[in-house]
Amino acid sequence: MAQDTAANNLRYLEAFPKTAIESIWVKRPDTSEYFRNVISFNQVKVYPVERSVTATELCIADLLKEEGYKIEEKDLAGITEFMLANPQLIQELKNAPEVIKSYFQNSDLKLKLYTDTEEEYCNLNILILNNYSVEEAFAIEEELFNKHFKDVYLKHKGKLNIREVSAN
Amino acid sequence: MPFDWNEYIKLGRELSQENDPACLRAGISRGYYGIYNLLRINVGHTTKYKPHKDLIEKLAAAEKYDDQAQLSKLLEDLKQNREEADYDGILNIDQRYSSKFWIRLERALKLYTDNL
Numbered sequence A: 001m002a003q004d005t006a007a008n009n010l011r012y013l014e015a016f017p018k019t020a021i022e023s024i025w026v027k028r029p030d031t032s033e034y035f036r037n038v039i040s041f042n043q044v045k046v047y048p049v050e051r052s053v054t055a056t057e058l059c060i061a062d063l064l065k066e067e068g069y070k071i072e073e074k075d076l077a078g079i080t081e082f083m084l085a086n087p088q089l090i091q092e093l094k095n096a097p098e099v100i101k102s103y104f105q106n107s108d109l110k111l112k113l114y115t116d117t118e119e120e121y122c123n124l125n126i127l128i129l130n131n132y133s134v135e136e137a138f139a140i141e142e143e144l145f146n147k148h149f150k151d152v153y154l155k156h157k158g159k160l161n162i163r164e165v166s167a168n
Numbered sequence B: 001m002p003f004d005w006n007e008y009i010k011l012g013r014e015l016s017q018e019n020d021p022a023c024l025r026a027g028i029s030r031g032y033y034g035i036y037n038l039l040r041i042n043v044g045h046t047t048k049y050k051p052h053k054d055l056i057e058k059l060a061a062a063e064k065y066d067d068q069a070q071l072s073k074l075l076e077d078l079k080q081n082r083e084e085a086d087y088d089g090i091l092n093i094d095q096r097y098s099s100k101f102w103i104r105l106e107r108a109l110k111l112y113t114d115n116l
Helices: A002-015 A055-066 A073-085 A089-103 A134-155 B006-016 B021-043 B051-060 B068-087 B095-113
Strands: A020-022 A033-035 A038-041 A044-046 A108-115 A122-130 A160-166
Touching: A033 A055, A055 A073, A073 A108, A073 A122, A089 A108, A089 A122, A089 A134, A089 A160, A134 A160, A134 B068, A134 B095, A160 B068, A160 B095, B006 B021, B006 B095, B021 B051, B021 B068, B021 B095, B051 B068, B068 B095
Parallel strands: A122 A160
Antiparallel strands: A020 A038, A038 A044, A108 A122
């Protein structure tokens, strides 16, 4: 039945010329969900369900971006789910950029969810993108970990980690 | 006579000297399993269920090492590198990536040998 409805919707869509595709996030009326690539035609909007993201996801993404983290769009849903399951990490993520930047000047911070292929567990990595030499970068990371991040690592059982990586 | 896992690390080091992506990836893989097994045996760890993650967590609480938290973090980092080398065909595993792996492995090895 659902398949029939979807097929009908598709035929309906194909019958009209597309007038616009809104690539910004658009809130669907009467719901709390946001959608991308909303297709508008003849004053009717179609919200592609498979690309939906909840308002919560947007809030978390905005919060983390405001703190200076880069997040790849493909990682957004996974990071949001992880943060909802581990809200105690939010404060740590808010505190970390200032400390990290005092060690790694001119670095960028990127959040990356590590999903273990073999043992099915997840950690959130703060990747520190830098241009230091291999030796320098490791020495700085080691000092940063020992002086500031060790307690965070132990307190949260490794769920939040820092890892310096090459910027290029 | 049990196998000496240091031989895996030695083989990994040799492979890391080759300017060939397959050798760099294989070197990371051998190196990781070398240090993993040395630490696993040293901690007396035998579980077959999520053995890598379990060892990483056990190391964090292992008081026999001077710096158990750092050793735990290093093994986590090395494991992530090893999985990227073994499974991610898109990621560029070059000499720089390999060097970042090996500097961490040598540090973990030192923390291990200092506490034998």
